[in-house]
Amino acid sequence: xxxxxTAARRPLEADRAATAPGTRARLLEAAGEIFxxxxxRAATVRDICDRAGxxxxxxxxxxxxxxxxxxxxxxHAHGCALQRFPMHAExxxxxxxxxxxxxxxxxxLQRIFxxxxxxxxxxxxxxxxxxxxxxxDALVQSNIRPQCVLLMDIVRELLGxxxxxxxxxxxxxxxxxxCVFYHHSRPVVARLFPEQHYAPEDIxxxxxxxxxxxxxxxxxxxxxxxxxxxxxxxxxxRRRVR
Amino acid sequence: xxxxxTAARRPLEADRAATAPGTRARLLEAAGEIFxxxxxRAATVRDICDRAGxxxxxxxxxxxxxxxxxxxxxxHAHGCALQRFPMHAExxxxxxxxxxxxxxxxxxLQRIFxxxxxxxxxxxxxxxxxxxxxxxDALVQSNIRPQCVLLMDIVRELLGxxxxxxxxxxxxxxxxxxCVFYHHSRPVVARLFPEQHYAPEDIxxxxxxxxxxxxxxxxxxxxxxxxxxxxxxxxxxRRRVR
DNA sequence: GCGCGCTTCAAACAACCGTTTGAGGCGCCC
DNA sequence: GGGCGCCTCAAACGGTTGTTTGAAGCGCGC
Numbered sequence: 001x002x003x004x005x006t007a008a009r010r011p012l013e014a015d016r017a018a019t020a021p022g023t024r025a026r027l028l029e030a031a032g033e034i035f036x037x038x039x040x041r042a043a044t045v046r047d048i049c050d051r052a053g054x055x056x057x058x059x060x061x062x063x064x065x066x067x068x069x070x071x072x073x074x075x076h077a078h079g080c081a082l083q084r085f086p087m088h089a090e091x092x093x094x095x096x097x098x099x100x101x102x103x104x105x106x107x108x109l110q111r112i113f114x115x116x117x118x119x120x121x122x123x124x125x126x127x128x129x130x131x132x133x134x135x136x137d138a139l140v141q142s143n144i145r146p147q148c149v150l151l152m153d154i155v156r157e158l159l160g161x162x163x164x165x166x167x168x169x170x171x172x173x174x175x176x177x178x179c180v181f182y183h184h185s186r187p188v189v190a191r192l193f194p195e196q197h198y199a200p201e202d203i204x205x206x207x208x209x210x211x212x213x214x215x216x217x218x219x220x221x222x223x224x225x226x227x228x229x230x231x232x233x234x235x236x237x238r239r240r241v242r
Numbered sequence: 243x244x245x246x247x248t249a250a251r252r253p254l255e256a257d258r259a260a261t262a263p264g265t266r267a268r269l270l271e272a273a274g275e276i277f278x279x280x281x282x283r284a285a286t287v288r289d290i291c292d293r294a295g296x297x298x299x300x301x302x303x304x305x306x307x308x309x310x311x312x313x314x315x316x317x318h319a320h321g322c323a324l325q326r327f328p329m330h331a332e333x334x335x336x337x338x339x340x341x342x343x344x345x346x347x348x349x350x351l352q353r354i355f356x357x358x359x360x361x362x363x364x365x366x367x368x369x370x371x372x373x374x375x376x377x378x379d380a381l382v383q384s385n386i387r388p389q390c391v392l393l394m395d396i397v398r399e400l401l402g403x404x405x406x407x408x409x410x411x412x413x414x415x416x417x418x419x420x421c422v423f424y425h426h427s428r429p430v431v432a433r434l435f436p437e438q439h440y441a442p443e444d445i446x447x448x449x450x451x452x453x454x455x456x457x458x459x460x461x462x463x464x465x466x467x468x469x470x471x472x473x474x475x476x477x478x479x480r481r482r483v484r
Numbered sequence: 485g486c487g488c489g490c491t492t493c494a495a496a497c498a499a500c501c502g503t504t505t506g507a508g509g510c511g512c513c514c
Numbered sequence: 515g516g517g518c519g520c521c522t523c524a525a526a527c528g529g530t531t532g533t534t535t536g537a538a539g540c541g542c543g544c
Contacts, residue, residue: 023491039373041284045532055493060533062491126372130365131281132429140433148434169435170451174420176427181419184426187374191382192390193411209412213459216466220458265521287502297523302503304521 024062026052031073036120039127040070071133077121078139097157098215104151105179105214106207112183113198126184151175158218162225171218178210266304268294273315278362281369282312313377316370319363320385323353339399340457346393347421347456348449354425355440368426393417400460404467413460420452 030052034043045059045066052058063069095103112122128136155171156163163171182189182198189196196202272294276285287301287308294300305311327349337345354364370378397413398405405413424431424440431438438444 039281039283041281042373044530046530055491056532057494057534058492066532123372129427129429130368130372136429137433140430144430145434167451169438170448171455173423173431174452174455177420177423178416179419180423180427181415185371185419185422187371187378188382188386189415191379192387196411206412209409210416212466213413213416213463216462217455217459220462221455224454224458286500288500297521298502299504299523300521308502 023052023054023058027054027058027062027069028073028076031069032077032120032124035070035073036123036127040066045069074124074128074133077124078143080121097154098211100154101158101175101215102207102211104154105175105211106204108147108176108179109182109203109207109210110200112180113203122183129184148172155218158215158222160222160225163222167221167225171214171221174217175210175214178213182206265294265296265300269296269300269304269311270315270318273311274319274362274366277312277315278365278369281373282308282375287311309376312375313380316366316377316381317385319366320381323356323363324385326356327352339396340453342396343400343417343457344449344453346396347417347453348446350418350421351424351445351449351452352442354422355445364425371426390414397460400457400464402464402467405464409463409467413456413463416459417452417456420455424448 027048031043031048034048034051037043038047046056048069049056049058059066059069063072114122125139128139152168152172155175156168159168159171182196269290273285273290276290276293279285280289288298290311291298291300301308301311305314354367356363370381394410394414397417398410401410401413424438
């Protein structure tokens with residue numbers, strides 16, 4: 001059978017990756033989905049090539065082998081996620097710390113549960129958590145660390161100046177932990193609570209809960225650190241979030 | 243070659259699992275380590291049997307197949323972790339909800355970060371999260387769900403009777419999410435905060451933070467749900483945890 | 485037209501995996 | 515002691531996997 005061919009009208013000296021939806025690009029896309037869904041070992045090059053509409057030998061031709069294909073998929077996914085999710089929230093001028101916390105949480109959830117193009121990026125990262133590869137170091141430095149300091153600034157403001165670095169760090173972990181929980185532990189959550197869904201409006205309400213939960217906790221910690229509750233520090237007063 | 247045999251002096255009607263360090267028990271132990279280290283798919287029954295000092299056919303004999311072996315490993319591991327770190331640390335009679343929350347969190351962390359015998363338990367669970375196997379259904383029903391309702395009872399008590407089921411569910415998720423975060427995202431946390439360690443005393447302090455963070459949040463949610471903070475409901479008053 | 489790279493193809497190769505088989509060892513009880 | 519379960523063993527059976535092969539398709543410059 002002959003597949004419709006749209007490809008390969010290009011000068012000799014051009015880089016392979018430069019052509020539009022060539023076999024190589026389709027392989028990268030298909031491999032990303034299948035690696036994310038099945039893991040490196042369980043994914044088969046035959047499945048990948050089938051989905052990409054390519055021959056089995058194409059993997060050996062365009063990439064050296066299955067391992068090299070996986071490495072390039074990781075870098076490709078990293079690049080996609082970087083340009084798709086810039087870290088700054090587009091809100092004007094002065095915003096309260098509570099509001100910024102909510103914005104951070106909502107954006108975090110939206111990225112994680114994004115059903116768009118690189119939906120498999122989050123899963124690839126989750127797999128890196130269990131079996132880290134050398135590619136993780138670069139990802140943490142360039143992508144994750146800036147988000148981390150952004151959150152820690154918000155948390156420190158809500159905790160007040162008396163909070164220790166360890167307290168700030170742990171509290172930031174508490175916020176992020178709540179966010180990633182519903183993604184990383186989704187199989188268990190789905191079995192315990194089938195009524196939980198992840199449509200955009202569900203994400204919005206979940207973000208409100210997590211931000212409200214965390215703001216309440218940070219306010220309480222600030223108050224209790226300020227010496228019992230004999231005199232509640234000014235910014236420790238609880239406010240309705242949103 | 244003949245291995246030293248200490249096994250198999252038992253009446254006919256006895257359950258197989260009752261004998262001491264028989265082939266079956268050695269298989270469970272070896273399979274746990276290898277499944278945790280390599281994942282279900284990547285682990286081979288030949289590796290497992292080699293480490294257990296057993297024949298390849300032993301898996302088919304004692305368990306039906308590789309999948310059944312994995313399922314029993316999961317339940318065995320969780321059972322070990324549960325009885326190794328029970329939540330009720332020989333504490334008498336009446337315990338406050340805050341105290342029970344702390345006990346729950348600490349036991350949860352201890353099970354996950356335990357460096358002792360079933361150290362691979364946490365890794366097995368983490369793998370199930372991103373790559374669920376059919377064995378997960380049974381584990382959730384028989385082992386995880388009871389823990390879940392236990393936590394939800396504590397959370398509901400701290401949230402007060404006015405809390406909706408959804409609020410209780412999400413708040414329980416917030417507590418568990420904080421706990422699993424440091425384990426599941428350990429590669430990232432280690433790169434961001436190399437100073438974070440997980441010795442028993444670190445676990446203790448981390449448990450205090452998570453329980454305090456959560457108790458503060460639940461108290462704040464209870465107060466804000468009770469109509470602003472014009473009149474704080476009796477049990478909504480924040481108490482020092484521990 | 486013709487040779488020349490670049491790319492794709494079907495088919496096969498070699499290795500490995502989970503599972504099964506059938507024979508036998510071993511302790512136990514009648 | 516002889517039959518009977520329980521358990522273990524080496525060996526092989528299909529099936530699947532990643533990889534390789536050699537031939538062919540195709541555009542392009544001469």
